[in-house]
Amino acid sequence: MDLKNALPVPVRSKCSICNETIEIRTFGLCRSVACAKCSAVFKYDAVSHYLTHQRTLSGSIKVPYLQPGDEGTLFDRRYLVTGWVVKKETSTSFHWTEYHLFNPVHGFAQLSLFDGHWTFHEAMRVYPRPANINDIVLFERNAYEVFNTYQCRVIDAAGEFTEDPKDQEYAKVREFIAPPYMLTRELRDNELTWFHGRYVEPGMVKAAFAKNTAPPVRTGVGACQPMRMVIPAHVLKTLSVWILALFVLTQFILAISWSPKELLKGDLAMEPSVPNEPIVSNSFHLDGWRNGIELFLRANGVDNSWFEMDGMVVNDATGASRKFTFNLEYYHGYEGGEHWREGGVDDAIVFSNLPAGDYHLEMYPTSDPKRRIAYANIRVEERPRLWSNFFFLLLLAMAFPLIIWWRHSSFETARWGE
């Protein structure tokens, strides 16, 4: 139901400065009105409806998004916009707009707009209590941190108010935040008032007041703007420890229960019986649907020399093959009073996803002409322990908390940097 239709017909007066029509809808609650055209502020007499000119404000910086008389539904309550005030911090150039909202049952509320960020405020009936730690206050299981302390100047106003907008300049204001909530403490002439605020998405304001134009674009991070998809630090920490434990335990269990099984082992002569023909190993059988094997080569004869072996893992039945190359180099010496060594005499290659079947190895060895290798040890194991998988996936798993922490940190830095 529209409030304007439910409320009595507004009192209409004329601005004595610019002759603009001024409508008053809050009747007996109204103490002051400001002309939207010339920013003249009048004292309002609710009995005689007489307007007494008090002052003229310096004028607004921007055109307000909501105008007196606009109606909208926020948090299931129908509100009428009765006025707006543009304020500026006394010690900085920050300025913002406060829209005054009225509901005949629930009373007054405010919708403040700063850098495109909207916050809905209501006066509190129950006040928060101090936590005695770093000026933190507690309210409904949330701890609120001090965000800002300031006094303000009123630059412009329009609409009707329960007091002279200029009176708000005397208030000492302190804001506490626990996003998406905010508590505002106003102390004026020994009168203390607390307001409870809640961040409102700009799209919600546009929809609530059925506006055709887009609300002001957001810049930076709002004082009580909640971060989307946020995971609290203590939750992230707990989850990270559990993830680490889960991955280590899983790999430990896999390493024990899925241990390698030897399929082939032996010292093979590295000189083919027939020149240019491959050295062929015995067959070994793989019976899993998909199998991983690890091929080990050890040539102890490599000593200040190299040994190379091209080869294939060949399926006996289909002839399908997988190629490989081993390059072994081992050099060592004594130079400048120090021993040095480089390379090694063994190496290993992992093959995965091999279908079930019988396989053999075909190898083409090449030795350093200065040092021929007569024998090399070949070993084939199935179910290799894939430590690279473990470290790679653990790294990825640990990257998630780091990315989330970085996002959160950047967001909070932007919030507190405002």
Add this chain to the structure above:
Amino acid sequence: MIMQNTSPYRSRAVRIFIGAIAVLWIALVGAQVLGHRLLKPNLESGTEQAAYGQSYNHK
């Protein structure tokens, strides 16, 4: 105004996070069971035939 105080462990972000970790955990177990090496060079992958001839000694 009703303030929300549900457990942070039940948030959408946490559920997505746990889901992503679950995928990685399944990959860890699945890859081990299937003997599949996730990092290159994976000599068995048809698209990675170029890796043939690359010897490596790290698992």
